[in-house]
Amino acid sequence: MKKASKKIILLGHFGVGKSSLIRQFVENTFTSDYKVTIGVHILKKEVEVAPDENVSLIIWDLEGYDDIKKTRASYLLGTHGFIYVFDVTRPATFENLKNDIDYLTNQYAKTPLKIVGNKADLVTKTYLKENANMFGVQPNFFTSAKTGTKVDELFTTLAKELVK
Amino acid sequence: MLETYRGTYFHPRTQFITIDASGNVLESDNVLFSLKKGDEIGSVSPFFDGLSAYFDLEEDNDIKFTCIHLENGKKKEFTCDIEFKTFADPSQPSLVIIHDFTDHYDYYQEVAQSRNESVINSQVLELxxxxxxxxxxxxxxxxxxxxxxxxxxxxxxxxxxxxxxxxxxxxxxxxxxxxxxxxxxxxxxxxxxxxxxxxxxVGKLTIEEELFNFHELIELLDFTYTVKAKQKNIVFEMDFDDKIPRYIEGDKTRIKQVFENLLENAFKFTATGKVTFSVKENQRRARKVNLNISIKDTGIGIPAEKIALIFNSFTQLNNAQKYSGTGLGLSIVKGLVELMDGKITVESEEGVGSNFKMNINFKYPINQENTSLDDKSDIENKNFLTKEKYNILLAEDSELAQMAVLKILAQEGHFFLDIITNGEDVIESVIHNEYDLILMDIRMPGTNGDELTKMIRSLPVQNCKTIPILAITANLYDDDKKRYKKMGMNDIIEKPFDETTLLKKIYKYLK
Known part of the structure; x- marks a missing residue:
């Protein structure tokens, strides 16, 4: 069996649910208690990307910032993929989405990036459809760490891109 | 001694580990994490997985990572800064130094927790x-x-x-x-x-201030409700203080509406007994008179626990279908009284009756004698018509409204009526015909009625500046009304209108 290790980093404002997404993906649990992440937590999970091919995702859960440029440079070393998370219910977390995404795609042009609107369980699908332009950039996924909607799909899709 | 103390009280919080090129432990002082020779450094945390890929093997490297969460075998969590040193000389093993700053970072976490929570809460509240x-x-x-x-x-x-x-x-x-x-x-x-x-x-209702005959309004209400009381076989008592100035300044329509609303309410809920309408002067100061007004009934009353609800919109206490209404009457009354800077309160006892009390200030002119109001009814204007036939333009797209106006005007026999259904054709028609009056719908295909009025007023055609233009509309917010006036409309006929209203307004503006 082929097995590779890939480092991915979750970025985004504080309180958007980065840690919850990881916990849902790795442990299949969710708690609505908010615990602020400081620094970085690192978790690992193996994902099957093809028959007889697994990839070990080293997931870096970074402390949330309101300015992406403040992210400690050492954390970003050797990153294979980014997940940028925002909270669909809190405009403060997606007001600068376009700038942040432009920054990442300029700085890390070759690194795959997924844009994720989390907490989608708190709004209706119609709301997301009607307000598609509100976010400035079209997100790749609308997830819910609470219900698990699209969480596995998000990580698996990225993992498959990383081993291509 | 110092060395003894150091031996007793110094608890080193830093671990040194050397590893080979494939990440296997060579030596470790095991201050924080228990490792033996040959263990994979990655077994401490996935943090160490793939780290070697970061370094340029051709030269010495020194990289620091801050605030990394690590767990030891006993599930104890440490928050550490980690230094990583590699050397170009392949005979020198790499060094990992782990500094445990858990206490320091725990404190920082608490600060960040309360800061982030308060930011998020205020954002959520704002939203x-x-x-x-x-x-x-x-x-x-x-x-x-x-x-x-x-x-x-x-x-x-x-x-x-x-x-x-x-x-x-x-x-x-x-x-x-x-x-x-x-x-x-x-x-x-x-x-x-x-x-x-x-x-x-939405705060779009404003109170007009105009001089009107307050005594006359009270007399009218007295007459109306005395008749009504007779029909209902109850007593109506009017207790009016004659010293109150005859002419006061206020919004006659709204004041009448408040009184009527409360009186209708009192009548509705009173099957036997008495309704008393009392209007008393409380005090005068400068050009203001303060009135105490009350409407008291011997009706079904309001249960004590529901008194607080009665001024809410859509609240009808008596849910049985016996009493009809939208449940808006009292909230409108309260809204209007407050717009007049007045106060309204209620005292009530179930089965005994209710007493609605209001206190309102009105301005009044000191010289009441020279106050003359033009009470001439508009419909009487009909007698002053100077022409035999009048040309009227009706700009209206609703067929129903067209037919209604046509029928009503046809009965009168004084009018030629042109009907135009499209905003754009109105201007053309105004240029080529001499109309005596225009009835203008507001919401029309093409151009809206108020816009058309503005255009008509600026046409270089005789009488376009002066021709009466009356809006026919159901858009009756004060903002709308102001806009119609600003655009050059003379008056408004509210939809739905009846025959009398339509004719009254038309005759008022025809000379």
Whole structure:
């Protein structure tokens, strides 16, 4: 069996649910208690990307910032993929989405990036459809760490891109 | 001694580990994490997985990572800074130094926790407010639009009832028409209530100040409700203080509405006994008179626990279908009294009756003698007409409204009526015809009525500046009214209108 290790980093404002997404993906649990992440937590999970091919995702859960440029440079070393998370219910977390995404795609042009609107369980699908332009950039996924909607799909899709 | 103390009290919080090129432990002092030779450094945390890929093997490297969460085998969590040193000389193993700063970072975590929570809470609150406001705006816009849509067909009903009543009908048919008409009137009042309430809630209702004969208003109410009381077999008592200035400044329509609303309410809930309407002067200061007004009944009363609810919108305490209404009457009254800077309170006992008390200030002119008001009724203007036939232009796209106006004007025999259904054709028609008056719908395909009026007023054609233009509309917010006036409209005919209202306004503006 082929097995590779890939480092991915979750970025985004504080309180958007980065840690919850990881916990849902790795442990299949969710708690609505908010615990602020400081620094970085690192978790690992193996994902099957093809028959007889697994990839070990080293997931870096970074402390949330309101300015992406403040992210400690050492954390970003050797990153294979980014997940940028925002909270669909809190405009403060997606007001600068376009700038942040432009920054990442300029700085890390070759690194795959997924844009994720989390907490989608708190709004209706119609709301997301009607307000598609509100976010400035079209997100790749609308997830819910609470219900698990699209969480596995998000990580698996990225993992498959990383081993291509 | 120092060395002894150091031996007793110094607890090193830093671990040194050397590893080979594939990440296997060579040596470790095991201060924090227990490792033996040959263990993979990655077994401490996935943090160490793939780290070697970061370094340039050709030279010495020194990289620091801050605030990394690590767990030891006993599930104890450490928050550490980690230094990583590699050397270009392949005989020198790499060094990992782990500094445990858990206490320091725990404190930082608490600070960050409370800061982030308060930021998020304030953002959420702000959003909730915004959401509530949007919801409220939506509700009010919806109500305004919806009642507008209802008014149009209702115009057809009321107007054609009047027309139908003048045709040759049997007594039975006349009775039926009467029923239709009174139902339509009832519906019209309810729509009016709803619209009014939405206007008060969005602050779009303003109180006019005009001089009017207050005594005359009270006499009218006295007369109306004495008759009503006789029909209902109850007593109506008017207790009016004659010293109150005859002429006061205020919004006559709204004041009448407040009094009527409360009186209607008192009558509705009083099956036996008495309704007392009392208007007393409390005090005068400068040019202001303060009045105590009360409307007291011996009706069913309000249970104590529900008194606080009665001024809320859509609250009707008596849910049984016995008493009809939208449940908006009292909230409108309260809204209006407050707009007049007044106060309204209620005292009530279930089974005994209710007493609604108001305290309102009104301005009044010191010199009451020289105050003369033009009370001439508009419909009397009909007698002063100077021409035999008048040309009227009706710009209106609703066929129902067209027919209603046509029928009503045809009966009068004084009018030629041109009907135009499209905004764009109106200007053309005004240029080529000499009209005596224009009836202008506001919402029309092409250009809106108020815009058209502005264009007409600027046409270089004789009489375009002076020709009376009356809006026919159900858009009756104060903002709308102001805009119509600003655009050059002389007056407004509210939809739904009946025969009398339409003719009154037309005759008022014809010379």
């Amino acid at each position: 909730q407010n915004k959401y509530l406001k949007e919801k409220e705006d939506f509700k009010n816009t919806f109500i305004a639009n919806f009642s507008h849509e209802l008014r149009n067909p209702l115009t057809g009903v009321t107007a054609f009832c009047s027309v139908l009543q003048k045709t040759d009908m049997s007594t039975e048919q006349q009775d039926y028409v009467e029923v239709i008409k009174s139902s339509a009137d009832h519906l019209k009042n309810m729509i009016g209530d709803i619209l009014e309430m939405s206007k008060i809630e």
